[in-house]
Amino acid sequence: MSTVAVLGAGKIGEALLSGLLHSGRSADELLFTERHPDRAAELTERYGVAGVEVTEAAKRADVLVVAVKPQDIDPVLDELAPLVGPDSLVVSMCAGLPTSLYERRLPEGTPVVRVMPNTPMLVNEAMSAISPGRHATDRHVRVVEELLSAVGKVVVVPESQQDAVTALSGSGPAYFFYLVEAMIDAGILLGLPRAVAEQLIVQSAVGAAKMLAESSQHPVLLREAVTSPAGTTINGIRELEKHGVRAAMLDAIEAARDRSVELGKAHED
Numbered sequence: 001m002s003t004v005a006v007l008g009a010g011k012i013g014e015a016l017l018s019g020l021l022h023s024g025r026s027a028d029e030l031l032f033t034e035r036h037p038d039r040a041a042e043l044t045e046r047y048g049v050a051g052v053e054v055t056e057a058a059k060r061a062d063v064l065v066v067a068v069k070p071q072d073i074d075p076v077l078d079e080l081a082p083l084v085g086p087d088s089l090v091v092s093m094c095a096g097l098p099t100s101l102y103e104r105r106l107p108e109g110t111p112v113v114r115v116m117p118n119t120p121m122l123v124n125e126a127m128s129a130i131s132p133g134r135h136a137t138d139r140h141v142r143v144v145e146e147l148l149s150a151v152g153k154v155v156v157v158p159e160s161q162q163d164a165v166t167a168l169s170g171s172g173p174a175y176f177f178y179l180v181e182a183m184i185d186a187g188i189l190l191g192l193p194r195a196v197a198e199q200l201i202v203q204s205a206v207g208a209a210k211m212l213a214e215s216s217q218h219p220v221l222l223r224e225a226v227t228s229p230a231g232t233t234i235n236g237i238r239e240l241e242k243h244g245v246r247a248a249m250l251d252a253i254e255a256a257r258d259r260s261v262e263l264g265k266a267h268e269d
């Protein structure tokens with residue numbers, strides 16, 4: 001078992017620590033670094049995991065997971081540079097930051113694996129897409145796959161697809177929340193109490209997600225199964241088509257992809 005250090009235990013970093021503990025990792029095999037002593041003390045009390053300085057994290061951990069905001073990356077790379085090398089494994093969870101940035105700033109040969117996780121990591125249902133950098137081997141990829149399997153599902157993609165992944169599964173939960181919010185509003189419009197509308201829609205979303213995940217059927221077939229001739233659902237679908245909801249979804253995800261590309265440009269060579 002390897003020791004894992006999370007550098008920057010904010011929302012995603014804490015979710016990872018919590019998920020790893022949940023999956024049976026011992027607190028002794030985990031470390032984290034944090035800027036604020038109060039936040040560090042709170043995390044240690046909650047999880048029994050030690051908060052340490054970056055120097056100690058790099059000395060003790062086999063895997064260093066960088067989970068700071070992309071705009072906070074520079075000081076972290078400066079701190080890491082004298083502490084890591086070809087025997088380390090650096091995992092970046094920072095949206096939009098290419099492995100080439102790390103490879104440029106860290107000693108030659110340092111293996112880097114880039115990850116795009118999403119917030120359902122908080123409930124152990126993350127979708128993480130991972131891409132090896134230039135010096136990461138299959139073994140490094142397996143280590144990261146195993147690590148992230150503890151908090152959800154994992155897929156390996158070429159780094160060139162990370163902008164599309166960011167738009168789909170990175171931002172994806174927000175689009176589902178948006179849809180649920182709109183459907184609850186529709187319930188209010190139809191005169192249902194808010195609490196009832198919320199319960200109806202949230203449970204319908206949970207049920208639909210479970211059917212999508214557990215049945216081997218394509219979403220089209222699942223939808224057709226609730227769309228009877230001259231029934232209620234087809235009347236609703238006609239309105240969705242009339243308002244171009246499918247085209248709006250394609251445009252929205254394309255726009256998110258374009259923004260991810262734009263943000264990444266700031267870190268090109």
Ligand SMILES: NC(=O)c1ccc[n+]([C@@H]2O[C@H](COP(=O)([O-])OP(=O)(O)OC[C@H]3O[C@@H](n4cnc5c(N)ncnc54)[C@H](OP(=O)(O)O)[C@@H]3O)[C@@H](O)[C@H]2O)c1
Pocket residue numbers: 007008009010011012013033034035036067068069070072075076093094095096116117118119170
């Ligand atoms: N949340 C998401 O939906 C999501 C999805 C996919 C990927 N990500 C990626 O995950 C990363 C973390 O996101 P987040 O939402 O968890 O952000 P966050 O809650 O702001 O967490 C970042 C944490 O790192 C700390 N930090 C910053 N610089 C540090 C340093 N030099 N040493 C130690 N700790 C430091 C921050 O402390 P302060 O409070 O002092 O700033 C904060 O606690 C981002 O790069 C983001 O792109 C997030």
